[in-house]
Amino acid sequence: MKSKIFNVSLTRDITKLSYPIIVGDDLLRQGGEILKEFIYKKKIIVIHDSIFSFNNDPSNLFERFIQSIKKITSSVKLIDIPGGDQTKNIEQLNKIIEKVLAYKIDRQSVIIAFGGGVVGDIAGFAASILLRGINFIQVPSTLLSQVDSSVGGKTGINTKIGKNLIGSFHQPLAVLADINILKTLSEREFRAGFAEVIKYGLIKDFTFFNWLAQEHKNILNHDKEKLQTIITKSCQIKAEIIKNDEKEGAERALLNLGHTFAHAIESFGNYDGRIIHGEAVSIGICLAFKLSNKLSFCSRTDTEKVINIFQKSKLPTSLREIKNLSFSVSEMMEKFKYDKKNRQNKLTFILNKKIGESFVKYNMDVDVLVEFLNEEI
Ligand SMILES: NC(=O)c1ccc[n+]([C@@H]2O[C@H](COP(=O)([O-])OP(=O)(O)OC[C@H]3O[C@@H](n4cnc5c(N)ncnc54)[C@H](O)[C@@H]3O)[C@@H](O)[C@H]2O)c1
Ligand SMILES: [Zn+2]
Structure with a gap:
């Protein structure tokens, strides 16, 4: 090759x-x-x-x-x-x-x-x-x-x-x-990496997402041609975003889709391997889509498609699946305060209008967020 x-x-x-x-x-x-x-x-x-x-x-x-x-x-x-x-x-x-x-x-x-x-x-x-x-x-x-x-x-x-x-x-x-x-690489680590690949399709490439949904089995079976494709495609999408915004003014923040939730989840696990980054990202992205749907930015159909591809890839998709960590809504809200995307003490999240179109949501409504977490935890 x-x-x-x-x-x-x-x-x-x-x-x-x-x-x-x-x-x-x-x-x-x-x-x-x-x-x-x-x-x-x-x-x-x-x-x-x-x-x-x-x-x-x-x-x-x-x-x-x-x-x-x-x-x-x-x-x-x-x-x-x-x-x-x-x-x-x-x-x-x-x-x-x-x-x-x-x-x-x-x-x-x-x-x-x-x-x-x-x-x-x-x-x-x-x-x-x-x-x-x-x-x-x-x-x-x-x-x-x-x-x-x-x-x-x-x-x-x-x-x-x-x-x-x-x-x-x-x-x-x-x-x-x-x-x-x-x-x-262990299968667990491989799947965790795949979560970040799916992320690129969700942020800005609907066609890539569809291709991943079709090919996920071959990719997870280490088909070399397909592996080369996902690595180059992912790096190209990332490079394209960074070219416009190296130091994360706004556009680069899109790469953080799902990561506000993911970073909070990981910190509850003390980084000891009970939950690994890509798994937390998988849950985080599903939460970001559910929240986008709750706020009427994104359709239920798209949200379900997203959860489906992570499930088929044997990745966790909800907070309830994390059995070996304990955290509450208020502890989660506290973690969000340290997120680097926040501005003037207001929370920032990356949300989606549809598959392939993420956007930065500044000034997240705290009450809605608390209500959402209460539904999820
Ligand atoms: N800088 C960035 O832009 C950026 C982006 C995404 C994630 N990250 C960071 O990356 C980290 C996660 O990276 P990771 O998932 O590669 O974790 P990792 O480096 O801990 O590797 C995961 C596990 O795989 C093992 N491993 C590594 N290569 C292997 C191989 N070829 N065969 C068998 N085992 C192997 C490691 O020893 C480790 O146990 C997190 O800290 C995350 O915050 C940074
Ligand atoms: Zn990441």
């Missing part, structure tokens, strides 16, 4: 800040060659998920990737960190920073983040503050990170108060997404 390369540009002028996203099958063995222009003779620090190591590499691709990098540059250091959202915290960030500095990096040094969204977010954030900012490359290893978190330059960590509340915008030099590495 031929790999696809396309450029994300952050301004309408493609000659200005832009970077390649390389998507294909079996790219990691040639990783060094593919990334040569960014790493040649530089000091490279690979921050990787600890599930990948030389002694115990489930995919056998990490080792090959590192060998290929060593052919391009002699200085390669490895730092491993555990995956999972509990890792994305300030203590872990501190450890990473101290280890990287111990390698006597300079401003030309490059960090490679090899792992899922957790590794990408924390390693990217470390890169953005080390020596006031050094370059980094994303090598995403989960479906979620290949279709979403590796692109767009949002980096950061969680705090006890809420998710992703510390961070920066720091764009990578390149993104290398190898479909082959997804073969070791």
